[in-house]
Amino acid sequence: MEPLLKFALDLFPGLSQLPHWIFVTLVGVVAAAVLFGFTSVFALFAIWLERKVSAHMQDRLGPMEVGGWHGWAQPIADALKLLMKEDIIPENADRPLFKMAPAIVFGAALATFAVIPWSRSFIPSDLNVGLLYILSISSLGVIAILMGGWASNNKWSLYGAMRSAAQIVSYEIPISLSLITVILISGTLSMQGIVHGQEGNIFSWNIFRYLPFMFIAFVIYFIASLAEVNRTPFDLPEAESELVAGFHTEYSGMRFAFFFLAEYTNMFVVSAIATVAFLGGWLPPFEFLGFIPGPFWLFGKAIFLVFVQMWLRWTLPRLRVDQLMYTSWKVLTPFSFALIIIVSFWRVLTL
Amino acid sequence: MTNSNNFPEARYELVNPDPLKTDEYVLNMGPQHPSTHGVLRVLLKTDGEIIESATPYIGYLHRTFEKHAEYMTWPQIVPYVDRMDYLASMNNDLGYALAVEKLIGLEVNERAQYLRVIVAELNRIASHLVFLGTYGLDVGAFTPFLYAFRERERIVDLFEEISGARLLYNYIWIGGVAWDAPEGWLDRVDDFLDYFNPKIKEYNDLLSYNKIFIERTANVGVIPADLAINYGLSGPSLRGSGVKFDLRKDDPYCIYDRFEFEACVGSGLKGTVGDTWDRYFVRIQEMVESVKIIRQALKQIPDGDPKETVPKNVRVPKGEIYFRSETPRGELGYYIVSNGGKNPVRVKVRAPAFSNLSIIQAIAPGLMVADLVATLGSLDIVLGEIDR
Amino acid sequence: MEAKDIHQKLKDKFQDAILEFNEEVLQPYVVVAPDKTDEIAEFLRDDADLQFDYLNSVSGLDLGENLGVVYHLYSMTKKHKIVIKTEVPKEKPDVKTVSHIWRTADWHEREAYDLLGINFVNHPDLRRILLPDDWEGHPLRKDYVPQESWHGIPTTLKKEEKDDQQQ
Numbered sequence: 001m002e003p004l005l006k007f008a009l010d011l012f013p014g015l016s017q018l019p020h021w022i023f024v025t026l027v028g029v030v031a032a033a034v035l036f037g038f039t040s041v042f043a044l045f046a047i048w049l050e051r052k053v054s055a056h057m058q059d060r061l062g063p064m065e066v067g068g069w070h071g072w073a074q075p076i077a078d079a080l081k082l083l084m085k086e087d088i089i090p091e092n093a094d095r096p097l098f099k100m101a102p103a104i105v106f107g108a109a110l111a112t113f114a115v116i117p118w119s120r121s122f123i124p125s126d127l128n129v130g131l132l133y134i135l136s137i138s139s140l141g142v143i144a145i146l147m148g149g150w151a152s153n154n155k156w157s158l159y160g161a162m163r164s165a166a167q168i169v170s171y172e173i174p175i176s177l178s179l180i181t182v183i184l185i186s187g188t189l190s191m192q193g194i195v196h197g198q199e200g201n202i203f204s205w206n207i208f209r210y211l212p213f214m215f216i217a218f219v220i221y222f223i224a225s226l227a228e229v230n231r232t233p234f235d236l237p238e239a240e241s242e243l244v245a246g247f248h249t250e251y252s253g254m255r256f257a258f259f260f261l262a263e264y265t266n267m268f269v270v271s272a273i274a275t276v277a278f279l280g281g282w283l284p285p286f287e288f289l290g291f292i293p294g295p296f297w298l299f300g301k302a303i304f305l306v307f308v309q310m311w312l313r314w315t316l317p318r319l320r321v322d323q324l325m326y327t328s329w330k331v332l333t334p335f336s337f338a339l340i341i342i343v344s345f346w347r348v349l350t351l
Numbered sequence: 352m353t354n355s356n357n358f359p360e361a362r363y364e365l366v367n368p369d370p371l372k373t374d375e376y377v378l379n380m381g382p383q384h385p386s387t388h389g390v391l392r393v394l395l396k397t398d399g400e401i402i403e404s405a406t407p408y409i410g411y412l413h414r415t416f417e418k419h420a421e422y423m424t425w426p427q428i429v430p431y432v433d434r435m436d437y438l439a440s441m442n443n444d445l446g447y448a449l450a451v452e453k454l455i456g457l458e459v460n461e462r463a464q465y466l467r468v469i470v471a472e473l474n475r476i477a478s479h480l481v482f483l484g485t486y487g488l489d490v491g492a493f494t495p496f497l498y499a500f501r502e503r504e505r506i507v508d509l510f511e512e513i514s515g516a517r518l519l520y521n522y523i524w525i526g527g528v529a530w531d532a533p534e535g536w537l538d539r540v541d542d543f544l545d546y547f548n549p550k551i552k553e554y555n556d557l558l559s560y561n562k563i564f565i566e567r568t569a570n571v572g573v574i575p576a577d578l579a580i581n582y583g584l585s586g587p588s589l590r591g592s593g594v595k596f597d598l599r600k601d602d603p604y605c606i607y608d609r610f611e612f613e614a615c616v617g618s619g620l621k622g623t624v625g626d627t628w629d630r631y632f633v634r635i636q637e638m639v640e641s642v643k644i645i646r647q648a649l650k651q652i653p654d655g656d657p658k659e660t661v662p663k664n665v666r667v668p669k670g671e672i673y674f675r676s677e678t679p680r681g682e683l684g685y686y687i688v689s690n691g692g693k694n695p696v697r698v699k700v701r702a703p704a705f706s707n708l709s710i711i712q713a714i715a716p717g718l719m720v721a722d723l724v725a726t727l728g729s730l731d732i733v734l735g736e737i738d739r
Numbered sequence: 740m741e742a743k744d745i746h747q748k749l750k751d752k753f754q755d756a757i758l759e760f761n762e763e764v765l766q767p768y769v770v771v772a773p774d775k776t777d778e779i780a781e782f783l784r785d786d787a788d789l790q791f792d793y794l795n796s797v798s799g800l801d802l803g804e805n806l807g808v809v810y811h812l813y814s815m816t817k818k819h820k821i822v823i824k825t826e827v828p829k830e831k832p833d834v835k836t837v838s839h840i841w842r843t844a845d846w847h848e849r850e851a852y853d854l855l856g857i858n859f860v861n862h863p864d865l866r867r868i869l870l871p872d873d874w875e876g877h878p879l880r881k882d883y884v885p886q887e888s889w890h891g892i893p894t895t896l897k898k899e900e901k902d903d904q905q906q
Contacts, residue, residue, distance in 0.1 A: 058497035155378055159720075232491055233563055236721070315557075317564045318491025320721045321400060410869040417854070418878055453765070580792050580815060583843030596815060672765055673811045673822070675795065686798045686809065701796035701847075709846045738869060 003121035004031060031124045035113045039265045044075040046264040046306065053310045085253035093250065094151040101148035102251065102258035108140040109265040116272050117192050119282050119294030130191035131183065134273060135176055138228070141266070142168045148259070152250035160249070163236050163321055170328040171227035171234075177336030178221040181214065181343045182206055182277045195281035202285035207278040210346055217339050218278045220332050222305070225270035227328070229263065232313040236321055271305035272298065378720075382411050388485065388727065389734030393711070395720070402723060405715035407708055412738040420698035425451060425665040426525055428698065433519040435700060436736040438481055441467075441474040441510075442678035443736075444523035449604055450674035450685040451525045454667050463527035463657035464606045469540065469648050470513065470522065471605075472641040476547070477506045478679035479634045482731045486631060487558055489728040490567050495558050502550055505543050512536055526661040537649055544642050551639060559632060568631060569622030572714055572726030576625065582713065583706035586681025587637060588730050591617035591630030598677035605676075610647045612640045627729035634679075634731070667691070680704050680731055702736035740788065740819050742767035748789065752782055768822035773808075773834045776825060777861070780837040783812060783823075790814045791821065794841035799851035801881050806832045806857050827857065836862040854879040 008027050009015060015023055048063065051074065055062025063071025089098055115130040117123040127133055142165050149161020183189060185206060186197040198205050207218050227234040251259060275281060279301050282294030319327065380393040390411035396403045416435060420428050432447045433440035445467055452459060480503045484496035507517045512533055514522040522529050558564050574584070579592045589596060597614035599607040615636035617629030671688040681703025688697040707730045715723055746760045746769050756779065759770035771779050783791040791812040800807035810823040827834055836859040838844040848859045849868040856877035859865055867874065875886045885894045 054493070058494050059501055060497060155376070159378075235491070314494050316492065317487065317558075317561065317567060319563060320567055320719065322719070323566055410867075410871070413869045415878065581842045583794055583841065594815070601818070670764060673795065682795070684796050684811070686796060686811070688800065697798070697800055699796070699798040701798075705846060706843050709842070713842070 003126070004124060007121055028124075035124070036110065039110060039113065039268075040261065042268055043261045043264040044079065046267065047075040047078070047260075048072060049307070050310050053307065054314045057311070057314045079257065082253055082257040087255070088250075088252050090153050090250050092153045094153070097147045097151035098250075099255075101144045101151060102255045102262070104144035104147070105141050105262040106258050106265070108137055108144065109262045109269060111137045111140075112269045112273075115191050116269075116298075117195055117276065117281055118298055122295065123192060126190060126192050128188070128190045128193075131179060131189045131194070131273075131277075134269075135172070135179070138266075138269070139168075139172065141262070148251070154250055157249050160236075164230060166321075167227055167230070167234060167236065167324055167328075170325055171224045171332075174220050174224040174328060174332035174336050175228065177333065177340060178217040178224070179273075179277060181217045181336075181339055184340070184343055184347060185209060185214070191276055191281075195276055195283060198280045198283060201287065202280070205278065205280040205283075210343055213339055213342055213346070214278070216335070217343075218274070220336055220339070221274060221278070222308075224328070224332055225274065226309060226312065227324070229266045229270055229309070231267070231309055233316045233318050234324055235313075235318055236324060267306050267309055268302055271302040271309070274305055275301040388732055389737075391708075391732070391734055391737075393723075393727075395715075395723070397720065400719045400721075402715050402718050402720065405711055405723060407711055409708070409734070409737050412734045414739065416739040417698055417700065420695055422694060424693050425667060425695065428695075429524060430519070430521045432700075433521055434735060435702065435739055436678060436680060436683070436704070436733050437518060438733055439474050439478040439679045440519050441470045441523060442676065443683065444520065445471050445605065446674065446676035446678070446683045446685055448523050448525050449676060450672055450687050451665070451667060453674055454670055454672050454687060454689060455525075455665070457526055457662070458660065460527055460655055460657050460660045461653050462531075462655040463660065465648050465652040466528050466532060466657055467523055468605060468607070468610075469645055469652075470510070470520075472645050472648075473506050473509065473540070475641045475679045476638050477503050479638050480506075482634055482679075483554060483558070486725075486728045486731075489724050490564060492558060492561075492564065495554060498550070498553065498557070502547060505546070509536070509540060509543060512539075524661050525665050527659070528657045528661075531657050537652065540645065541649055544645060548639075548642060551635065554635065559635060565621050565628060567721075568626065568628040568725055568729070570626050571622075571722045572627045572718065572729065573623050574625045574710060574714060578713065579625070579710070582710045584681070584710060585703050585706065586677065586679070587615075587633045588630055588681065588707050590615060591633045591729075592625035593617055593619075593629075598675060598682055602675070604674075607644075609651065610644045612643050615640060627725050630729040630731075637679075667695070675701070678703060680733065680736070681707060683736075700736070700739055702739065704730070704732040704734075705737045708732050708737055740817065742769075742821060745769070745789065745819070745821050748786070749779065749782070753779060766820070766822050768809075768824050770824045770826070773825045773827045775835065776808075776810075776823075777835040777837055777840065779823070780810075780840040783821075784840055788817075790816050792816070792841075794837070794843040794847075797837075797844050797847035797851060799855035799857050799879070801855060801879060802826065803881070804829060806855055806880075808834050808851065808857060810837070829856075832857045833860050834858070835860050838862055853877070856880065 004027055005024065015026075018026070048071070052062045052070065063074035065071055066077050067073025089095060112134050114124045115127055115133055117126075145164045145168070146161050149157040149164070152158075182194060186194045188194065188197070202208070207214055275298055282298045284290050284292060284297055376397045376399070378395040378397055380395060382390040382392045392408040392411070394406045394408065414434070416431055419431055423431070429444055429447065432443045436443050480499040484499035487493070487495035510520060511517050513530060513536055514520040574588070574592050576592045576594050579589050579594065584592070593616055595614055595616045598604070600614050615633045617624055617633050619626070619629060620632065621628045667689040669689060669691040671686070673684055673686045675682050675684040677683075682701070683703055684701030686697070686699040686701065687695055690696050710730070711727065714726065718726065742762050743760070746757070749769060750757045753771075753775065756772040756775040757769060758772060761768055783789050791814045793813045793815050795811040795813055798809045800809060805826045805828055807824060807826050811820070812823065813820050825834060834857055836844065836848055838848055838859070845864075846868060848862055849865060851857050852859060852865050853867040853869055854877060866872065870878070871889070874889065876883055878885070888894055
């Protein structure tokens with residue numbers, strides 16, 4: 001938080017007049033509001049991007065009318081429509097849980113933004129256990145999915161929620177294991193520390209070290225993160241053709257919009273973590289490009305990974321639930337274990 | 352909740368009356384469901400993800416075709432016949448027209464026969480394209496659906512030129528066809544075939560040989576050949592189980608004996624013989640065979656007026672006939688009973704999807720819910736002809 | 740095998756149950772007694788010369804005073820066909836089921852029961868298939884009059900509306 005506080009004091013010297021705790025709270029609230037604004041705008045942009053990407057891959061055009069140039073205002077129109085819809089809660093639904101579920105899902109996704117480093121100074125909170133914090137907070141999303149599925153009082157939603165819980169919990173393991181290889185290399189759990197360990201040029205990014213093992217670790221992380229976000233080929237919990245819409249079948253209007261927003265925010269979060277851990281975070285690939293500010297690099301790399309996620313969604317069919325479990329426990333996890341052993345041996349023997 | 356609209360009350364089947372028995376999970380894949388290919392209800396009893404029994408309930412699209420047919424004159428039935436299997440209406444028309452012509456003993460003009468074969472095979476390709484797209488959707492691949500419909504648009508445009516309609520054509524009449532092909536239509540069919548041939552390779556790359564697709568469909572929903580025959584399966588679903596039986600070759604009708612083509616059979620290439628991948632791949636291969644048939648027909652088609660043998664008044668003598676033809680779904684049978692009058696006494700339609708669907712009760716136990724969706728999709732049912 | 744050879748084999752085995760044989764029509768048929776349909780069906784399927792393993796369809800007919808059932812059979816191995824018919828009076832329309840011989844008949848017989856009211860004895864699950872479970876009457880019969888309404892929905896137009904429509 002210190003760099004942020006310094007940054008704020010530089011901008012507004014008058015703030016030093018306030019008592020310290022008001023000052024810290026104010027800066028914190030403003031930072032949170034900025035991030036919330038960013039996630040909302042990003043979610044709108046991602047929805048538009050998804051529709052355009054899917055359309056062009058399917059040999060059609062996508063939104064073209066709303067707003068003039070390639071329908072850029074389409075998601076805004078969608079959001080307005082969702083806001084104006086009737087809020088239907090099924091009769092026998094568990095009302096408190098039903099209402100809490102979207103909020104917790106979105107909250108968990110948003111909370112991870114606290115430790116993502118945008119540049120040398122803009123990181124809301126430079127926890128020295130940043131990576132551990134991210135892994136723990138994103139697990140809270142599972143509880144919210146289970147709440148949503150159970151509280152809907154609908155067997156199909158329950159099916160979707162059960163599958164989703166099983167899937168997310170199983171895929172956390174390959175994610176954590178592949179991130180352990182990163183921690184072994186960087187020697188720290190702090191997000192800024194991991195980025196600093198990759199300073200140099202493009203070939204000192206973590207993905208290119210200890211070739212090819214870190215690259216394999218990146219691939220394992222990427223596949224497992226697809227499962228975390230419930231994207232095809234792992235989108236069984238919301239498989240349209242089987243469970244109508246899985247755990248968010250019964251949600252309508254703004255509550256559904258929250259689930260949707262949370263999904264796109266999660267996509268960005270896992271991409272941002274992949275960027276920080278493997279692709280150098282806010283560092284430019286070459287020194288001479290350093291005049292372009294850090295947030296641009298982080299955002300650009302994360303958007304590229306989001307684009308790859310969308311690309312995969314519209315290309316591949318989905319895996320069945322037992323094949324999903326098989327992939328996680330019998331393929332990704334043993335490989336990640338093997339990677340940890342290899343990387344640690346390599347590191348120890350060459351130190 | 353008060354039912355103030357006088358709508359029928361919802362009725363639930365008491366399948367699991369014991370509230371303390373919690374190991375069975377009764378699930379209703381209801382009439383409205385994104386992947387039951389129509390209004391079909393399947394009542395599932397599952398143990399977690401594994402299905403113990405699946406009972407299909409049909410009748411939601413029953414439009415009393417057979418009763419209607421008894422009140423209409425013979426040519427008036429043709430548009431109604433279209434609407435049963437709405438994805439392959441030319442084939443429905445063809446079966447009915449051929450059945451009545453056999454009863455009358457009518458000879459049909461050569462050009463009309465060739466036009467009939469061309470449109471029937473084009474409709475087979477269109478129907479299989481819809482199958483391809485929706486099957487991909489069932490399994491989770493969204494994109495092949497759009498590609499398949501892109502091709503189908505071109506076929507449907509050709510049909511619009513020749514018959515005036517995009518889906519339900521009323522084109523093949525008793526005694527011939529309704530309209531002759533317009534100027535240049537046959538060349539446009541040829542152009543379409545040139546355009547379409549490389550697309551099949553595209554579908555194979557995108558879907559058929561995709562590893563995830565194979566994992567979802569190989570060794571799933573295996574139907575052994577003798578079970579298939581006993582349940583009255585027909586068409587690609589039967590051929591997928593290894594039984595080489597194609598009505599166009601084994602019991603030729605119309606002029607199919609003049610063309611050279613293969614009956615495609617499932618061979619267990621990616622799993623066991625008779626699994627869903629086989630049934631899917633048989634349909635892909637059938638599209639290639641249909642292209643061959645159309646090309647040969649385009650070469651052999653004579654000139655003439657295809658409407659000249661269409662009678663002004665259709666008089667059907669006393670008699671009865673069961674006539675079967677090969678539609679994209681299987682063996683479509685028309686059992687027509689006439690007593691010499693203006694209207695038929697009985698028109699019974701043996702719909703292929705009706706028997707194809709009944710096998711679900713036998714093969715569903717042991718499958719997982721996701722597999723059931725894949726298996727139902729691979730049988731390629733159309734509720735319009737199941738319920739008539 | 741020709742139709743008359745098939746008829747001869749059936750006559751040799753079942754004598755009185757085989758009632759009629761007509762080979763002048765387009766598709767020759769054999770008329771059998773309704774209470775022996777299951778035995779005849781088993782013989783047709785299992786006999787080495789006949790091997791009728793594929794049942795094309797089971798159709799019901801309304802013949803005025805009687806109800807008829809028509810079976811169309813085909814042999815995949817021998818490639819011959821035959822038509823088997825049977826007739827039952829409307830007051831007691833009992834026909835022995837063949838659904839345990841050819842599973843195709845399961846749903847086809849349910850449909851014949853649903854639309855025509857033919858009772859298939861020993862059928863494992865004889866209930867309506869196309870119409871709702873509580874529908875009254877068998878619509879495909881020639882003397883069928885629809886019920887007035889079903890769960891509050893009228894089933895036919897009222898007479899004044901019909902006159903308006905026809906004008």
